Amino acid sequence: MTDPVTAWHRLAGSTVLLDGFHALKHAVRFGAEVPVAVTADRAAALALADELAPDVRDALGALLTEVSYETYASFVPRPHPTAVAALAVRPSRESHLARLARTPRTTPVVVLDNPRNLGNTGAVIRLAAGFGATGVVTTGTVDPWHPTVVRGGAGLHFATAVERLEVPDLPAGPLFALDPEGDDIRGIKLPDDAVLAFGSERTGLSTELRARADHLLSLPMRPQVSSYNLATSVAMTLYHWSLGAPASLWERP
Ligand SMILES: C[S@@+](CC[C@H](N)C(=O)[O-])C[C@H]1O[C@@H](n2cnc3c(N)ncnc32)[C@H](O)[C@@H]1O
Structure with a gap:
């Protein structure tokens, strides 16, 4: 399996940034293809999923990889309170x-x-x-x-x-x-x-x-x-x- 940092750098220029838990939740719910998703706090992200998005909780659990806060912050223009970011494929x-x-x-x-x-x-x-x-x-x-x-x-x-x-x-x-x-x-x-x-x-x-x-x-x-x-x-x-x-x-x- 490709590590998320390598995958992020490979895909960042050609995909759509999903900045924060809610953007990822909506994108997954509406069928987006998400090749990489990271969080600086996986337990907190999954607790949010349990509370706010049980319908996509398992999908988010399968997608999210924990990385250091510094790595997460280097992927986004400014850190989101949920410390979640992902890349999605833009539909044709x-x-x-x-x-x-x-x-x-x-x-x-x-x-x-x-x-x-x-x-x-x-x-x-x-x-x-x-x-x-x-x-x-x-x-x-x-x-x-x-x-x-x-x-x-x-x-x-x-x-x-x-x-x-x-x-x-x-x-x-x-x-x-x-x-x-x-x-x-x-x-x-x-x-x-x-x-x-x-x-x-x-x-x-x-x-x-x-x-x-x-x-x-x-x-x-x-x-x-x-x-x-x-x-x-x-x-x-x-x-x-x-x-x-x-x-x-x-x-x-
Ligand atoms: C901020 S307004 C544009 C103002 C611009 N200075 C102008 O000359 O029309 C942006 C758009 O919102 C819609 N809009 C704003 N107020 C409206 C109103 N009272 N009735 C219908 N459309 C409105 C229109 O489509 C308008 O072009």
């Missing part, structure tokens, strides 16, 4: 594109049009995973699998489809673009196959995306307030969709 672009293109689609796709803040993008992926959205598509230059985005997503990139696309290649489906100037969302039932698009933190929706949109929708907001945070806007919109969607989507498997 083709597999995610196939999931995004599959029809009929039963849950929305979220589009972030040229997002700039990596933490926001991670938070949106976490929301999409929680609501069972089909996926999150970004346009623009940011890689939605950037390590800081993955950190913000808490390992939930593996629970939804996450890819970057050009506006003309967005998945099919009625396109609802969110903008403070749009029609009040409270008068609309969002369909399950909706494509829900949100603008950049700095400049809002691009001209290209606006031109593609079938509907422009606004979230209720007092007149003196300019806009909401991007991830907050996604949360409100997915929640609005969920009110009209079948409750069975959120039942335990």
Whole structure:
């Protein structure tokens, strides 16, 4: 068996860093391939698994190798309180594109049009995973699998489809673009196959995306307030969709 330090150095450049117990727990739960996982305190990590993730406790027990705290700390940008880190294989672009293109689609796709803040993008992926959205598509230059985005997503990139696309290649489906100037969302039932698009933190929706949109929708907001945070806007919109969607989507498997 390859020792974890050698494996880590061999794989670190070509895999996705799972930083902390919760990221590893989510990734394993949603089927990620994890070739190496380390902890500076195996007993503490397994106690957390017993308490918070009994469903994947055995899988985590088989994956986690204990290393010194110094070795663990050398693998991560800054140590996580749980002292757990792992590397996961990034799913192929083709597999995610196939999931995004599959029809009929039963849950929305979220589009972030040229997002700039990596933490926001991670938070949106976490929301999409929680609501069972089909996926999150970004346009623009940011890689939605950037390590800081993955950190913000808490390992939930593996629970939804996450890819970057050009506006003309967005998945099919009625396109609802969110903008403070749009029609009040409270008068609309969002369909399950909706494509829900949100603008950049700095400049809002691009001209290209606006031109593609079938509907422009606004979230209720007092007149003196300019806009909401991007991830907050996604949360409100997915929640609005969920009110009209079948409750069975959120039942335990
Ligand atoms: C921080 S805002 C963008 C602010 C930007 N300065 C602008 O000019 O639009 C990021 C995105 O969140 C969504 N958003 C924020 N507040 C909204 C509201 N009240 N109604 C609908 N969408 C909103 C929009 O998609 C917006 O493009």
